[in-house]
Amino acid sequence: MKEKKASFTATLMAYYRAYHAMHETPKIFDDFLAHRLVKEEERASIENQIAESLKLFDSARAASCLDRATALRWMMREALAAPSLILGRSRYSEDSLENSVLQGVQQYVILGAGMDTFAFRRPEMLEKLQVFEVDHPATQAVKFHRLAQAGWEQPEQLHFVPVDFEKESLAEALMRSPYDPKIPGFFSWLGVTYYLTRDAIFATLRAIAGISPPGGTVVFDYMDTDAFVPGRVARRVDMIQKSARQMGEPMITGFDPPSLTAELASIGLRLHEDLSPADIQERYFRGRTDGYRACEHAHFAWALVE
Numbered sequence: 001m002k003e004k005k006a007s008f009t010a011t012l013m014a015y016y017r018a019y020h021a022m023h024e025t026p027k028i029f030d031d032f033l034a035h036r037l038v039k040e041e042e043r044a045s046i047e048n049q050i051a052e053s054l055k056l057f058d059s060a061r062a063a064s065c066l067d068r069a070t071a072l073r074w075m076m077r078e079a080l081a082a083p084s085l086i087l088g089r090s091r092y093s094e095d096s097l098e099n100s101v102l103q104g105v106q107q108y109v110i111l112g113a114g115m116d117t118f119a120f121r122r123p124e125m126l127e128k129l130q131v132f133e134v135d136h137p138a139t140q141a142v143k144f145h146r147l148a149q150a151g152w153e154q155p156e157q158l159h160f161v162p163v164d165f166e167k168e169s170l171a172e173a174l175m176r177s178p179y180d181p182k183i184p185g186f187f188s189w190l191g192v193t194y195y196l197t198r199d200a201i202f203a204t205l206r207a208i209a210g211i212s213p214p215g216g217t218v219v220f221d222y223m224d225t226d227a228f229v230p231g232r233v234a235r236r237v238d239m240i241q242k243s244a245r246q247m248g249e250p251m252i253t254g255f256d257p258p259s260l261t262a263e264l265a266s267i268g269l270r271l272h273e274d275l276s277p278a279d280i281q282e283r284y285f286r287g288r289t290d291g292y293r294a295c296e297h298a299h300f301a302w303a304l305v306e
């Protein structure tokens with residue numbers, strides 16, 4: 001992420017969740033508050049760019065497309081992989097969290113939280129959970145401003161933990177907050193691994209293993225290595241990569257799924273579940289006919305501290 005600049009992708013992710021919540025049925029993930037964290041001019045600019053990009057993606061369809069809303073809907077459902085990826089991984093993470101809360105987990109750490117709305121959207125869960133939003137201070141500053149504009153009061157169970165992962169460790173940052181390393185935590189780490197180096201990814205996963213007793217959990221999404229091989233990468237994922245590069249947040253790292261179990265074991269994590277695109281399709285997109293479908297190359301992983 002560029003020095004001192006808030007993540008634009010965090011706003012874009014919120015836009016995708018907002019669009020789905022407001023326009024689509026059935027919902028893959030219902031973030032009915034997301035639209036409150038996207039400014040009106042950002043929404044208009046994002047929608048304009050997405051609708052315009054139909055010309056590049058499918059010029060014949062663009063020529064026959066009568067209005068912008070139709071172009072936007074087709075891009076969101078059929079052409080772009082990012083909306084399906086973001087909705088699927090948020091759903092997976094919160095489904096896994098609910099399962100962990102039933103097992104007694106009391107701390108939820110959202111790494112690279114961006115415009116996540118969990119603490120405001122799920123007040124009933126705060127009876128059982130302390131929530132820690134860990135993010136770059138520049139992104140958090142933007143979020144504070146938007147929360148204030150929305151008039152939302154910070155619940156006492158929500159703790160903001162500013163950190164620049166390139167300069168400071170997760171453990172150091174969390175130790176400045178009320179996070180308790182003696183009880184298991186549930187860590188979600190969504191939409192971040194592919195932007196980091198392998199060393200940085202493993203440093204963070206090692207840190208999670210180091211500040212959680214056995215039973216601690218981490219859920220993250222990752223791209224397989226084919227996503228980075230020209231000729232093998234799916235068109236939709238190639239498009240995500242190109243636009244990430246243009247936004248100054250290039251995607252650089254993927255994992256080989258068959259090796260992940262051993263790689264995680266070497267740092268004290270047991271891979272409990274690794275959903276492939278086919279698994280994700282079956283679990284969250286089965287029966288849909290509107291074009292939303294699992295993102296090629298993207299996996300959702302759930303690991304436990306041993």
Ligand SMILES: C[S@@+](CC[C@H](N)C(=O)[O-])C[C@H]1O[C@@H](n2cnc3c(N)ncnc32)[C@H](O)[C@@H]1O
Nearest residue numbers: 001007009010013112113114136139164165191
């Ligand atoms: C693509 S957004 C994902 C946001 C959110 N997890 C979601 O799914 O909507 C990436 C997030 O990682 C954070 N991030 C990127 N580089 C970072 C760094 N060096 N230190 C801390 N956070 C960083 C950004 O601030 C942003 O919130």
